[in-house]
Amino acid sequence: MNTRDGILLYCLKQFNGERSLSGILHLVKGKKTSQTLSDGHLFNLSFLFGVLPSLEREDFEKTISHLIELSLAKRLEDRYIITEEGDEQLAKLLKDRPYLFAFNGLRYRNAELPFYRLLALYIQAVSHSTRNNYDFLPVSRDPVTLYLVKRIFPKQNERQAEADQLYREFLSLLGELPGRHAEIFVLKLSRYGRTGLTNNQAASVLGLPVEDTELIFRSVLHYLLMNAEEGQKFYPVLNKLVNCLEINDPLTVSAQKTWRLLKSGNSMEQIIMIRKMRKSTIEDHLVEIAIHYPNFSVDPYVTEQEQEKIIAAFEKLQTKKLKRIKESLGDDISYFKIRLVLGRAGDRIGAGSPVK
Numbered sequence: 001m002n003t004r005d006g007i008l009l010y011c012l013k014q015f016n017g018e019r020s021l022s023g024i025l026h027l028v029k030g031k032k033t034s035q036t037l038s039d040g041h042l043f044n045l046s047f048l049f050g051v052l053p054s055l056e057r058e059d060f061e062k063t064i065s066h067l068i069e070l071s072l073a074k075r076l077e078d079r080y081i082i083t084e085e086g087d088e089q090l091a092k093l094l095k096d097r098p099y100l101f102a103f104n105g106l107r108y109r110n111a112e113l114p115f116y117r118l119l120a121l122y123i124q125a126v127s128h129s130t131r132n133n134y135d136f137l138p139v140s141r142d143p144v145t146l147y148l149v150k151r152i153f154p155k156q157n158e159r160q161a162e163a164d165q166l167y168r169e170f171l172s173l174l175g176e177l178p179g180r181h182a183e184i185f186v187l188k189l190s191r192y193g194r195t196g197l198t199n200n201q202a203a204s205v206l207g208l209p210v211e212d213t214e215l216i217f218r219s220v221l222h223y224l225l226m227n228a229e230e231g232q233k234f235y236p237v238l239n240k241l242v243n244c245l246e247i248n249d250p251l252t253v254s255a256q257k258t259w260r261l262l263k264s265g266n267s268m269e270q271i272i273m274i275r276k277m278r279k280s281t282i283e284d285h286l287v288e289i290a291i292h293y294p295n296f297s298v299d300p301y302v303t304e305q306e307q308e309k310i311i312a313a314f315e316k317l318q319t320k321k322l323k324r325i326k327e328s329l330g331d332d333i334s335y336f337k338i339r340l341v342l343g344r345a346g347d348r349i350g351a352g353s354p355v356k
Helices: 003-015 021-029 034-042 057-069 084-096 098-102 105-129 143-152 156-174 179-187 199-206 210-230 236-242 253-263 268-275 279-292 304-317 322-329 335-350
Strands: 073-076 079-082
Touching: 003 021, 003 057, 003 079, 003 084, 003 098, 003 210, 021 034, 021 057, 034 279, 034 335, 057 073, 079 084, 084 098, 098 210, 105 143, 105 156, 105 210, 105 236, 156 179, 156 210, 156 236, 179 199, 179 210, 199 210, 210 236, 253 268, 253 279, 268 279, 279 335, 304 322, 304 335, 322 335
Parallel strands: none
Antiparallel strands: 073 079
């Protein structure tokens, strides 16, 4: 079983037959819809959002069929679940690939490439300029990247200090990673006297599958992005680079517009009228907002008593299948209210304990 098989098997385990196969494909490809974002949160899979962006449906279906042939997964009518053998094999694979849990796909998927371009060009430019060598071929000709590097590049008398600080930051951060992970990252960087390697070349040097090399490298980028965002005091140069980027809002574009109207004091009914959208669409947006913004209160939409009933129903049934929860609650509590409450509680009710 390769890493891609393991990722899809892990998604099968987390979904536990309570969502469709298409839900898995949309999540790993990074399809940003209200349903995908909600499921990622509810089943603790948001970190894998967009982890396999180039996976095509045909290859995805072949992989699922292959997992079934190996008795690692099985189909029960319209449900797909992991087998006991699959669970054992998955545990071994994940133990050997802990870097998968370093991903934060929902936050950093679209920041990966811009960050790498910016970082790679900045390192190349700094390393050459400290040696008074300005005759080099830029590793990126992306106009935005070139503009950003020029805008934040240190003055001549500050460049050596900047290079030394950046070296210390990398020494600290990469020193926390397994040696091979740090090596992949370093091998791909161009600097004075050295040209960075491609994923294929780095994989060949280290004797790793190309797909694993790429995944490890991307996980390192996510790790650096997270630390640079949160650690201005300890990683000032990396923080400066990250601040040049627009880190994606976790909401869909349409939900962002609803969120802005909510913050301006509009009610759900007013937003429906302003945006000329169906009530169900605005409800989808509210579920997204509840998932991603802890300060957003669901109390105006669900009473405390209703919230308690929904959580009690979940704990009793031990399912995230909305239909079963709805049937146990009756007609008084809508699907919207259930989704809102479970969306808000998703990280707590599912953390470390996939629904059986």
